[in-house]
Amino acid sequence: MVELINVNKSFKTRKGMKHVLKDISFTAEPGEIYGLLGPNGAGKTTTLRIIATLLKADSGEVWVDGLNAGVEDRKIRDKVGLLTGDMKLSGNLSPREMLKFFADLNHIPKEMSKRRIEELSEYLDMNEFLDRSIAKLSAGMKQKTSIAVSIVHDPEIIIFDEPTSSLDVLAVKVVVDFLHDASKRGKTVLLSTHVLSEAEKLCTKIGIILEGELIMNGTKDEILTTYESSSLEDVFFALAKERGLII
Amino acid sequence: MIKDALIILRKELKNILKDRRTLIATLLVPFLLMPIIFTGMSFVERKQRSSAEDTIYPVMIMHNEAPEFLDILSGKLNFTLTKEPGDDVLVVEFPEGYIPGDTAKAIIHFNSTSKKSSFAASMISSALVEYSAYLADSYLDDYGIDLQSIYTISVFKLDTAPEEAQGAEFLLVMVPYMILIYVFAGAMAVGIDATAGEKERGSLAVILVNQVSRTSIAIGKILYAVTVGVVSSCMTFCGFILAIKISGGMFGESVNLSGFSFGSLLVILITLVMTSTIAASIIILLGSLAKTAKEASTYILPIYFIVIILGVLTMNMDPSSNQLLFLIPFLNTVFMLKGAIISNSTMLQLVMLIVSDTVLIALLVYSTSRLYNSEKILNTIS
Helix, strand or coil, rough: EEEEEEEEEEEECCCCCEEEEEEEEEEECCCCCCEEEECCCCCHHHHHCCCCCCCCCCCCEEECCCECCCCHHHHHHHHEEEEEECCCCCCCCHHHHHHHHHHCCCCCCCCHHHHHHHHHHHHHCCHCCCCHHHCCCHHHHHHHHHHHHHHCCCEEEEEECCCCCCCHHHEEEEHHHHHHHHHHHCCCCEECCCHHHHHHCCCEEEEEEEEEEEEEEEEEEHHHHCCCCHHHHHHHHHHHHHCCCCC | CEEEEEEHHHHHHHHHHHHHHHHHHHHHHHHHHHHHHHHHHHHHHHHHHHHHHHCCCCEEECCCCCCHHHHHCCCCEEEEEEECCCCCCCEEECCCCCCCCCCCCCCCECCCCHHHHHHHHHHHHHEEEHHHHHHHHHHCCCCCCCCCHHCCCCCCCCCCCHHCCCCCCHHHHHHHHHHHHHHHHHHHHHHHHHHHHHHHHHCCHHCCCCCCCCHHHHHHHHHHHHHHHHHHHHHHHHHHHHEEEEEEEEHCCCCCCCCHHHHHHHHHHHHHHHHHHEEEEEEEHHHHHCCHHHHHHHHHHHHHHHHHHHHHHHCCCCCCHCCCHHCCHHHHEEEEEEHCCCCCCCHHHHHHHHHHHHHHHHHHHHHHHHHCCHHHHHHHCC
């Protein structure tokens, strides 16, 4: 489970301090796919990076599977698998070698990592290209490898930051299928996206974040009922209009 | 920490070992570049010389038809006598009414833009000196004096430099300079790829979320760049030795490279490792500050140029008068390599180099580690 309580974060910029997260609070339970929706620069990536211990919150509390972020970061990293949309695997290593590298980074014993690589290869249907150079793989194959890399240590929390950005339809399906399956397996999935249709289909819970504020948080039905709307897109644009982000 | 750093090093090396193009650029090119250049230069030089020697030159001799001069000249140059001047004709002009034995000024007309004409002019000049000595000898003979007895002092230069250093001026100037360049060039491509390149590929954030400390990640990347830098500079050095061996007399007949002592090789290796570590640490630090590989190159290039300029400035500098120069990184590399080549380096100089370089490396590694442990490493992600 992931729980954020009144999380604030600011960055130093040339123009002074920029308050990028303002009292963010939400909870994502095991088996849920929690989608953070918002335009570019809204604070989605910063939120996910704080949960993944890449950044520290200025104030507030972040609990990841009962562990306090900022205090027990290394233990949290053992529970978290991160994948970013801009991750482009390249180079001459094979998926097997890449998985072995990430298993080593996670201090997984040799025998166990071997077993885990076989498991993942089977699960994500990677056997055919497991020993081929990554540079020679298709976009879909690379995406499967990226997913495998992020979950090689079998994390309980899966954080995908804009995982489908710049992917073709087939590669998007790989991600969507995996996330569905992960939630069925009881994993807590956190996902950021600005593709509203994707979030509507995929997420069980949604948080809409605008200008660093979580202005809507709940299940899809709760949100649609509150705004008496039939689509998430309409709700999103209504909220953006309320805040003067669109005319 | 080192165990974790080695995970990064192993992965990067595995990647580079599978990349044939990078391997060629890192290992083969530094090794073969100098031998190819030297062999090419040596070949062209020999070809030009033999072509100049084999050519038959049209020569016009004015106001002197003495057969003795022609005999001497024919021993030095293939020529045919001509009566008509022309563009390719070399003219040896004695004063009008010249009689052998007179005091006179002989003028050689040649074309300095032509290599062959210059060669022929130097041969004619040499023949004239010999002819002059012949005339003087004949003149003195009438008085029963031997020309050799007039020269009371004969000069002979005895080189007191160590045997291995004799004729190594070219090496002393070029080798440290080229190695300094290759230490940087070798580490730069891989260092930028492992830092700014990693950011561009979006994989840095994923690498940071695991059980390995960020300091280990920073050290692993530095070790990788150091390894490539050391290998690249060692290959450059070996390439130089091979180049001198195969092109032999081109840089002086007396260049003695029959072998470096174990001590000299050890000093060279220590110097290369220390210098490569500094270069790699600078590259990794600046590469980590940059958002893209292009930006990283912009940060690193000025440092690279400073190092090249340092190399040029120190080409003919003698550090023996001020030992404190061995405390200045990169400058001490040049001096230490020069000293090692001629077996003239001292333990004190080596210790000074190790201490000063280690202090700088520690500062750079500390700064890189701080950067990796701060949020700045992510804020710079594009």
